[in-house]
Amino acid sequence: MPPGFQYESEYVLRSRVVGVCKRMYAHGLIASTDGNVSVRLTERRLLVTPSGVHKGLLEPSDLVVVDGMGRPQRGGRASSELQMHLHIYEIRPDVRAIVHAHPPFAVACTLAKLALDVTYLPEVVFALGTIPTVPYSTPTTKDVSNAVDRVAQQHDAFMLERHGSVTLASDVETAYNRLEALEHTAKIVHAARQVGLIEPLPACEVKRLYQVAAAAGIRWRFLENS
Ligand SMILES: [Zn+2]
Numbered sequence: 001m002p003p004g005f006q007y008e009s010e011y012v013l014r015s016r017v018v019g020v021c022k023r024m025y026a027h028g029l030i031a032s033t034d035g036n037v038s039v040r041l042t043e044r045r046l047l048v049t050p051s052g053v054h055k056g057l058l059e060p061s062d063l064v065v066v067d068g069m070g071r072p073q074r075g076g077r078a079s080s081e082l083q084m085h086l087h088i089y090e091i092r093p094d095v096r097a098i099v100h101a102h103p104p105f106a107v108a109c110t111l112a113k114l115a116l117d118v119t120y121l122p123e124v125v126f127a128l129g130t131i132p133t134v135p136y137s138t139p140t141t142k143d144v145s146n147a148v149d150r151v152a153q154q155h156d157a158f159m160l161e162r163h164g165s166v167t168l169a170s171d172v173e174t175a176y177n178r179l180e181a182l183e184h185t186a187k188i189v190h191a192a193r194q195v196g197l198i199e200p201l202p203a204c205e206v207k208r209l210y211q212v213a214a215a216a217g218i219r220w221r222f223l224e225n226s
Contacts, residue, residue, distance in 0.1 A: 013039050013047055013172075014060035020176045021049060024101050025056035029183060032056075035101040035164070036079035039172050040089065044068035048078045048085065080140040087145035088152045088168065097172035102164040103183035105190050106131075110161045116182075118200045120189055125209040127181040128157040129220035136161040154222040157182050 008016075017037050024030045024037075035055060038048040048064050049055070064075035068089075070082050079085070085098050109116055116131035124130070134151050137143035137160070148166065151158045156168045157178045167178035192198045201209075210223065 007040070007042055010041055010047065010065075011060075013041065014063050016172050017047060017049065017063060018058050018060050020099065020172050021055040021058045023176060024099070024179070025054075027180065027183075029101040029103045029179060030055055031102065035099075036081050036085070037100070037172065037175075038079070038082075038085045038089075038098050040096045041065065043093075045073065046085065046089070048082060050075065051077045051080050081144065083140075083142055084144045084148060084166075088148065088166075091149065091153055092168060094170065095168045096170050097168070097175040099167045099172065099175040099179050100164055101167075101179050103179065103186065106159055106165055106183050106186035107163065109186050109189065110159050110163075114189060114193065116159060116186060116189065119206045119209070120192075120198060120200055121185060122201065122205075122209050124181070124185050125206070126213050126216075126218060128178060128185075129155065129222060131155075131157055131159060131182055131185065133159040133161050136163070139163055156221070 017039055020037055024035055032054050033052050036049045038046050041047050044067060046066050048066055049058065050062050050064050053062055064078040065073040066078050066082065067073055070086050072078065081100055088098055089095060106116065110133050116133065119125060119130065132151050132155055134147050137147040144160070159165055165179055165182055167175045167182065169175035169178060189198065
């Protein structure tokens with residue numbers, strides 16, 4: 001963690017995680033018990049949504065505290081995708097919040113093999129960089145951790161083929177905002193495909209957009225590590 005960084009109180013974080021879960025449900029980004037959210041309470045302790053609880057009806061007291069190995073410390077049974085969250089926190093010390101959802105348009109794009117890592121819209125460069133898709137792996141198994149390993153090291157927003165989205169950030173609201181931006185992009189791409197062929201932005205314009213984003217202080221890991 002950066003020097004002088006202060007973790008927020010568990011009380012505040014419980015309320016913020018529940019707020020994000022309710023927004024996910026209200027915006028149709030998950031159905032009932034789908035999806036999961038976690039935040040770091042400290043470097044080695046996580047606050048995680050419980051398994052099998054309707055996210056629109058979640059209460060702050062429903063959230064579960066686990067240690068860095070996923071062992072329960074307080075509350076009921078943690079999300080079935082806990083292993084994926086633990087793995088991402090392990091490989092991304094900068095990440096302090098993870099949001100996993102099932103956004104319907106973005107998932108539909110993975111079913112239709114409609115790539116979201118092609119730059120169609122300039123604002124995506126600023127909001128997300130690019131949106132790669134991780135090949136299918138069986139949900140809730142260790143295969144998901146293995147599958148996301150390389151992409152999660154480089155990207156803050158990506159899709160799991162035939163399954164859902166994963167967005168990462170230093171705080172839970174930013175991770176949620178990335179989810180909304182991802183699904184909004186997928187909706188536009190999907191709508192445009194209904195009326196005709198769509199062309200990506202020319203490579204020279206994409207390069208220019210990244211230069212403008214960099215000048216505005218936006219940094220994307222996949223560019224710095226490429
Ligand atoms: Zn899922």
